[in-house]
Amino acid sequence: MLHTLAAAAAAPTLMEVFWSEVLGTAILILLGAGVVAGVVLPKTKSNASGWIVITFGWGLAVFAGVYAAYRSGAHLNPAVTVGLWASGAAEYAKGVPVTFVSTMVYFAGEFLGAFLGAVGAFLAYKKHFDEEAPAADKLGVFATGPAIRSYGWNLVTEILGTFVLVYIILRFGNTPAQVGPLAVAMLIVGIGLSLGGPTGYAINPARDLGPRIAHAVLPIRGKGASDWAYSWVPVVGPIIGALLAGLLAQVF
Template identity: 65%
Template sequence: MGSVTMAQVLMSEVVGTALLILLGAGVVANVILPRNKGFDGGWLLINFGWGLAVFVGVYAAFRSGAHLNPAVTIGLFAAQEPFASARVGERLEVTVEPTFSNMLLYFGAELLGAFIGAVLAYLAYKKHFDEDADPATKLAVFSTGPAIRSYGWNLVTEVLGTFVLVFWVVGSGRTPSGLGPLAVALVVVGIGASLGGPTGYAINPARDLGPRIAHALLPIRGKGSSDWSYAWVPVVGPLLGGLLGGLAGAAYV
């Protein structure tokens, strides 16, 4: 990777997270919006679509360590692991230190990327959003929602799912790009298949909040509410899970 500027690092997070959400929201739109060729493709198609979206996003964001997720960033901060590094010859060179200010910069880049990705997914499926569909279905393309609304238990689910992701990231290879994009993708598929049913598994505050803001702002026909009463759960839960996963991962290794 060599020497990079902070601007390049942040742009890397924006681009990687935008691709993650474009493809992740895209697979949800394909499965649940009317008249799509992938309509009614099922939960596993969504799981694998999100996993492959992670695969693409991690490759694209190699300069920044490919967090794509504030929960990963806060986990690495808690573990005091480098946010990004590069191998120069035989030597591993830290390019972004895990400081509080850098963590906030990563959060902003991830949220911006998620917003952009959601807007692009909307444009890709514009004619399908124009079709008659339940407002909750249209919101589900952008953001998660619980199968059974119970804020406390929904929070527990998000904490646990994110804990698994970040504990694995920190304990197994420090950063997603170090582990390999395919490995991270398969972990995300596994979390979705095993723990995703109750809440739709945000496991990423930017993944939920950025698209929810896009849903609120975009001129989506018949869109209804953005469900802000639930919006804190997929933000607070993953941040808590990421913090605990980072601390536990660092202690484990």
């Protein structure tokens, strides 16, 4: 996402890539899950402030996460990593070649960061999680879920949303206006407003799976189940969408 800033520094080591993605993704999820917690949990100052607040909160969360992870190119999302690979890119960031090992390093950093960010959001809202609230609302702070459960159509929604995200990010790299972080933030807001209604727009396997695991292991009062039956949709859908975006980017 932030290849121009990464290019200004010396090539990072894979260890630096890993910790950059951990930090950036953790900040992304801390702020993103945090805005959801503020809206849906009881007795917060932002309770019931609505979907517009959530979408803009996620956009600003991405904005912060991108700057935090500039050294690694700020993927923050396995779908972005997959999209770059599928597009035929030679590097994931300046001086970081596309290899199996570097791909696994990005994935590991993204998933660990997402888990840690979710734990941070839980700690920030601990007293509100202790209040009585529907189990689905508590899960919704961590993971996405469909408004109408239909696995096939939910998958289509995630494919489309992630396709838009990854394809436009790949196009950002070929434009003269160097507004990367702000442009990506507004893209996230736009996708959320337009395509987020059916599934809550995960568009990021790490964003959903890492926090879902955190929900499963954290001592959250009255949390209920972690809805593992749905958990494959926000992983498989974004990967398919990213592959399609990367392949199309090779054509156009």
